[in-house]
Amino acid sequence: MSSKEWPLWEVFIRSKQGLSHKHVGSLRAADAQMAIDNARDVYTRRSEGISIWVIESKLVTASDPDESAEFFEPSESKIYRHPTFYNVPDGISHM
Amino acid sequence: MTTQEAFYNYIVRLGDDSLILGQRISEWCGHGPILEEDIALTNIALDLIGQTNNLYELAVSIENKGKNIDQLAFLRLEKEYSNLLLVEQPNVDFGYTIVRQFFFDVYRKLVFESLCNSTDERLAGIAEKSLKETKYHLKHSSEWVIRLGDGTEESHRRVQEAVNTLWKFTDELFYQDEVDQNVIELGLGVDNSIFKATWNTHVEQVLTEATLTIPTNSWQHTGGRKGIHTEHFGYLLSEMQYMQRAYPNMEW
Amino acid sequence: MSTKNIEELEREFQAKIDADIKIEPNDWMPEGYRKTLMRQISQHAHSEIVGMLPEGNWITRAPSLKRKAVLLAKVQDEAGHGLYLYSAAETLGLDREKSIDDLHSGKAKYSSIFNYPTLTWADMGTIGWLVDGAAIMNQVPLCRCSYGPYARAMVRVCKEESFHQRQGFEIVSLLANGTPEQKQMAQDSLNRFWWPALMMFGPNDDNSPNSAQSIKWKIKRSSNDELRQQFIDVTVAQAEMVGLTIPDKDLKWNEARGSYDFGTINWEEFNQVIQGNGPCNKERIDARRNAKENGAWVREAANAFAEKRKKKELTH
Numbered sequence: 001m002s003s004k005e006w007p008l009w010e011v012f013i014r015s016k017q018g019l020s021h022k023h024v025g026s027l028r029a030a031d032a033q034m035a036i037d038n039a040r041d042v043y044t045r046r047s048e049g050i051s052i053w054v055i056e057s058k059l060v061t062a063s064d065p066d067e068s069a070e071f072f073e074p075s076e077s078k079i080y081r082h083p084t085f086y087n088v089p090d091g092i093s094h095m
Numbered sequence: 096m097t098t099q100e101a102f103y104n105y106i107v108r109l110g111d112d113s114l115i116l117g118q119r120i121s122e123w124c125g126h127g128p129i130l131e132e133d134i135a136l137t138n139i140a141l142d143l144i145g146q147t148n149n150l151y152e153l154a155v156s157i158e159n160k161g162k163n164i165d166q167l168a169f170l171r172l173e174k175e176y177s178n179l180l181l182v183e184q185p186n187v188d189f190g191y192t193i194v195r196q197f198f199f200d201v202y203r204k205l206v207f208e209s210l211c212n213s214t215d216e217r218l219a220g221i222a223e224k225s226l227k228e229t230k231y232h233l234k235h236s237s238e239w240v241i242r243l244g245d246g247t248e249e250s251h252r253r254v255q256e257a258v259n260t261l262w263k264f265t266d267e268l269f270y271q272d273e274v275d276q277n278v279i280e281l282g283l284g285v286d287n288s289i290f291k292a293t294w295n296t297h298v299e300q301v302l303t304e305a306t307l308t309i310p311t312n313s314w315q316h317t318g319g320r321k322g323i324h325t326e327h328f329g330y331l332l333s334e335m336q337y338m339q340r341a342y343p344n345m346e347w
Numbered sequence: 348m349s350t351k352n353i354e355e356l357e358r359e360f361q362a363k364i365d366a367d368i369k370i371e372p373n374d375w376m377p378e379g380y381r382k383t384l385m386r387q388i389s390q391h392a393h394s395e396i397v398g399m400l401p402e403g404n405w406i407t408r409a410p411s412l413k414r415k416a417v418l419l420a421k422v423q424d425e426a427g428h429g430l431y432l433y434s435a436a437e438t439l440g441l442d443r444e445k446s447i448d449d450l451h452s453g454k455a456k457y458s459s460i461f462n463y464p465t466l467t468w469a470d471m472g473t474i475g476w477l478v479d480g481a482a483i484m485n486q487v488p489l490c491r492c493s494y495g496p497y498a499r500a501m502v503r504v505c506k507e508e509s510f511h512q513r514q515g516f517e518i519v520s521l522l523a524n525g526t527p528e529q530k531q532m533a534q535d536s537l538n539r540f541w542w543p544a545l546m547m548f549g550p551n552d553d554n555s556p557n558s559a560q561s562i563k564w565k566i567k568r569s570s571n572d573e574l575r576q577q578f579i580d581v582t583v584a585q586a587e588m589v590g591l592t593i594p595d596k597d598l599k600w601n602e603a604r605g606s607y608d609f610g611t612i613n614w615e616e617f618n619q620v621i622q623g624n625g626p627c628n629k630e631r632i633d634a635r636r637n638a639k640e641n642g643a644w645v646r647e648a649a650n651a652f653a654e655k656r657k658k659k660e661l662t663h
Contacts, residue, residue: 005444006129006646008437025500026434027131028443030242030649031656037235038131041138042427046507065373118407121415124422125403126634128642130396130430137423144416151412165411189645245655246648253644338410338468345526347410347468347518 008057009035011042013049021053029054101277103157104177105284106218107167108274108320109206110150111178114168115328116199117143118335119186128189135235139196142228149221156217169339173332174322181264183319183328187257190250193239194257200233201297202268202287209285218283237301244305251306258302259310266315268294274320364565369495372438380564383557384494385439387566389446392432393457397450397631399425401465402474410468417514418471424511428504435496451636459617460540460547462625469522469529469536475515477537477544477582483508484578485548488568497566516585523589530590537586538594545609546617548575579607 006028012021024043029035035054043049063071079085088095120140127133151164181199186192207229210222243254269291278284302309318324338347351359356375363370370376399422406422409415433443449455460478465471486508489501522533549555549571561567569577579598586593597610619625 004650005442006650025431025503026437027430028129029131030646031653033238034131034649037238038135041135042131042430045134045138045423045427062373065371065375114412121406121419124406124419125399125426126638126641128638128645130426130433132642132645134423134426134430137419137426141416141419141423144412144419148412148416168412169410189642242652243645243648246650246652247644249644250648250651334407337408342410342526342528345410345529346521347414 006030009039009054010057010060011035011039012053012055013039013043014051015049017050021051024048026057032056096273096277098277098281098283099157101274102215102283103154104274105278106150106154106157108177110147110154110167111176112182112199112203113143113146113150115176115178115331116182116196117141117147118331119182119184120192120196122186123192132189136192139232139235142225142232146221146225146228149224153217153221165339169336173324173329176324176328176332177320177322179264179267180316180319180325181261181267183324183331184261184264185327188253190243190254191257191261193236193243194254194261196232197236197240197301198261198265198268198298200229200236201294203229204233205290205293206285206287209290212282213284214282240301240307241305244302244307254305255307258307259313262310262313263316267317267319270317270320272320361563364493364563367493367565369498370493371495379560380566381439383561383564383566384497385436385441387561388432388436388439388497389441389449390456390458392429392436392446393450393455394461395425395429395432396447397457397461397635398478399429400631400634401461401463401627402471404465405468405471408468409471414471414518421475421511421514424507428507431500431503432497435494435500438496447635447639451632451639453623453632456621458547459620459625460543461631462620462628463540463543464627466539467532467536469519469532470540472515472518472522472533473536473540475511475513476519476585477515477540478547479508479511479515480582481544481547481578483512484574491565491568493565519591520589523591533589534591537591541594542612542616543620545575545579545612546620548572548578550614550617576606579609583607 007030008026009029009032010026011024013024014021027035027038027042029038032054036052039052039054044052075081117140120136120143123136124133124140127136147168148164151167155162155164155167179199181195184191184195204226207222207226211219211226213219213222240254243250245251269287271286271288275284275287279286299309316325357377360370360376360380370380402418402425403422406415406418409418433446436446437443446455450457460481465474483505486501486505490498490505492498492501519533519537522529524530552558552570552572555571558567558570562570583593583598595610597608599608601608620628623629
């Protein structure tokens, strides 16, 4: 007999067709099926969703916030990846 | 008995089942075994109270005597309530609550499935909405029966005890009298005798998966449909009716 | 590991806060910030959960089907809010069940208001009107709190809570305009809950030692006294509108301040209730502890079943 707690699950909800699943919070459940059921009761009481994903929190791998400078800042200088970097002569449309 | 009377009684029976079970489940609010389950049980209670509302609205419009649904819910005498004995049984523990719910859900799903074809459009509409809710209740109660039955030794023992105790109220699910015969003839209500076998098969299948057994020797109790209840019912009513009895004819 | 020293980290941290950049779970944060948040979020979560009880009391006695459904939905929301908040606290490494055990042992606190009894149906109205009203005043600024998960939880809570105060006021105004018995019931209820509701904002600012730091960290966005005054100023008019009397003989409009002056709060009562000597402290905690203890076999069964299933899947 185990007296340990139910594991923690992260909940993602698709609010309507055409949108991606979005993280909404977490909850406790003994298994995946229960996690889905609980997510339905906890996070969609006001018709917030049409589809639910759950994943055990311990299975999520996250980037390290201490490395965020070397991770994310280098892309900031690569402004040529954005369309606003380029000059288009006046009068040109559909571009 | 006129058709109108029969149909009225038939709808009140359906509504009483929802109300009394809803009242029982709502006793859990704030006391569930874990927060998530507290929320789940309250959702079930809310569905049942919603069904009561819709069914009583239909009942008072059939009766057409200017009564409102709260008079129906709160101001009848004990013998005027016609709910199944099963639904008035006390919560006892989470195991009893789940087994009671499971027996009822299997039955209710069959009832609403058939009522979707009622010749009365209003009832068919209520059935369609309630069926969706009931399917979810059944999923929830079935999963829990299996978890508890095939969980630990203690949970198995508790939930088997609940099955043994509540089994004696299951024949009443298929009770029929002149009310039913009247509404069956006109296609307004359902002939619940035809799905007794389906109910048995379904229940047996889930209980087997849960490693639980059906008691072999069990004398069956009926009476609820005729207004003869178990001792528990009076207490439930005195609590539920308290405000309407203590402060008659007021708006809340 | 970061090579920066603690002063540098703290300076960067405060700069982020000042620039309204949210702090997220794995970011570096001062220990004091983490501890304050853990305490505040878990207290807040406990308040939601204990807060289910005084109202849950009346679900089975609600006077109409409509009121029964509304009250069920409201108390259920409180369970949900507790859950969102415990989730936010878990992101700081605070285990939910451990934190609940602290509540049960008396180590953790919760809002003092829930230690008062609900004696009549009118209390369902007054709680919605005053207690949720006070809570909303506290909570709306927290939607901008510096800690991301807490702020997000509060956005959800506030969105859901908007119906709570309205349904309460609806009950109160119905009673206040009802029969003499109903009006009396509403007035009695207001008399019992007015002062405890004012205490919900916490001690006066001079006696609230952690407030300044919390405001600097943007964990708290307004002071206790500011919020209390704001609450009184909006509520007095509402009471007048429905013809109920606020039980404070010193309550008077102060033209110069543009606010109401009000009587002295009985802080001795507040302290006693916080220390566990309120009318229902024991009942509330006992009810929560019983729920947890009586549910232990259910939670264990679900765990055992999940493990069995996992093994079955592996062998197949």
